[in-house]
Amino acid sequence: MAAPRDPLPPEDHAAKEPVEDTDPSTLSITMDTKHASLMLRQDVYQTEKYPVQDTGVPKDEEYLTDQVTLEIASVNIKTLTSDSGLVQQGSLLWCCQTSQTSNHSSTSGHTELTDLNGRGKMMSSNEPQKTINNPIIPYVGTILGGLVPGEVVVIHGSVPDDADRFQVDFQCGSSIKPRADVAFHFNPRFKRSGCIVCNTLEKEKWGWEEITYKMPFQKGKSFEIVIMVLKDKFQVTVNEKHLLLYNHRISLERIDTLGIYGKVRIKSIDFISNSLQGAQSSSLGITKINTENGEMPDDSQFGVPYLGRLDSALCPGHTIAIKGEVNKNANSFAINLKSSDSKDIALHLNPRMKTKVFVRNSYLHDSWGEEEKEVANFPFSPGMYFELIIFCDAHQFKVAINGVHTLEYKHRFKQLEKINLLEVMGDVQLLDVRSW
Known part of the structure; x- marks a missing residue:
């Protein structure tokens, strides 16, 4: 089979490489443990600079955003689990749909299950679910409890008509200088025929790029990204179609922050966990x-x-x-x-x-x-x-x-x-x- 066509001509091949920008970080994070909620505040920050994968954000633009409060709620159900850590019950299974609220409102969030006809839904979860609604971009937030195999991150959003690129980063902290390591950098780029670049940033140096030439994102269209965390890799599905796998280059235990940057609108981010991950599998029935x-x-x-x-x-x-x-x-x-x-x-x-x-x-x-x-x-x-x-x-x-x-x-x-x-x-x- 012929190799996928490179969307860039040879003379412009360097454009595929990660572009280091010097945008000032505008993000600070505080934790209000007394109220068991995550407070994210994005303040104007003008002095420190750090290298980032190009997000297309104007260098002199300052960000002052609203406060986002994340509350946690859980609903108990009976589950069947294996090493994947995903939830199943009866003849129902995940369809990765979530309830939505608007205008930065606090919400417990829920994941719906649907039957195999796509009819009839029920609310269900077996672990606290974290939901962020309508975050301001750029967004940086702590992943409470970190990531474990079996966890699923679901992102609903849309691509603006003028988008050139955006990125979803699973980070090891939120340090500005030195720049925090990025375990998984997921970067759709829309110039020319489009591609998706995945990479890892370690000690402020980008590793080798893994490029996918399938482009499920379209300007002006909404999308659903489902990122499944497995023991040895991330598995990404977009709009209910398998897209790519990315093997871990940095230990999952180090990942504690999610960052989203660039020209993208995000409606919701859902973290769906399963604490029974790692329980011994058994062929029930x-x-x-x-x-x-x-x-x-x-x-x-x-x-x-x-x-x-x-x-x-x-x-x-x-x-x-x-x-x-x-x-x-x-x-x-x-x-x-x-x-x-x-x-x-x-x-x-x-x-x-x-x-x-x-x-x-x-x-x-x-x-x-x-x-x-x-x-x-x-x-x-x-x-x-x-x-x-x-x-x-x-x-x-x-x-x-x-x-x-x-x-x-x-x-x-x-x-x-x-x-x-x-x-x-x-x-x-x-x-x-x-x-x-």
Whole structure:
């Protein structure tokens, strides 16, 4: 496959490099612990200067902004969690939608869950949720409690018509001089054909750029950025489409500040946490087996190929949750729902990364049926973490991936009560399987 076209001509190649500006920092942070709230104040600051990735802000402009108060509230729910630390309950899963208020108002915020039809929502969280509404840009704020694997940061905003670039920085403090390290610098640039530059700033020196030429942002359009924090990387989704992965170059434990700069309007920033991250995974509702030796020991319960027996046979209302990570050089993998009474496969899910085709089929009476391939967006990418939900109703299976309803598959195998085996094979690392 040919390498992505460089949006810049050779003579202007230097424009791709991080531009160090000398804008004065205008930010100071104070913590009001007595009221358990985060007070962010942006004052005029004229003397100190520090190098930043170019944000397109006029050098002489001064900022005097309103005070933003962040309050915290929590709602208890029952959760299922694995190493990913994401929340699931019943046949519901995250769609990363949040309630909004306006004019810098204090809010507890909430994340909504939606069913696989996109209908019917419920409010839910298993940890205190932090929400900042309508922050003034540039914005710098402390991440209370830091970042841990399983945390999700959701940013809703829009790109102004005159935007040239903006950036989202996960920082190690808010020091001005010397400049605080930036663990993850996410920088959409709109000049020419556009690109997204990711990088790390350490000891005031930028590292090597990782450039993505897919541009999901459009001038004059709104956006949703979902940044998932994993043990070894950040995973970024924009407008419900997987965008990129960025491996950690700086330890997560050092990240305690979020900065947003440049020409962008931000409506809300949500931090969605899960304190149960790191709890040992267990295949709730499914027992791993092999056909020769029966039950497998716990230390090999998620090896691939995987074959598990559902503790209760499939029926309408049944949900199966599969958490995993696509191998970095993956070609394809498969998930099968089968009957132990025959060779029949009721549901065959087969994502093919090389061709970006998501095949669905059934194997009945020693023969494969007609393949179904249509899907709005191919949801997988090499190295990507995923949570796949299969929900069974009376007439069809409904499948969602990372909180996005992806497809429906009408039942071809009608005897649902005979479907009692789950099989996973191919180029995938299995992290957790559950059934309820």
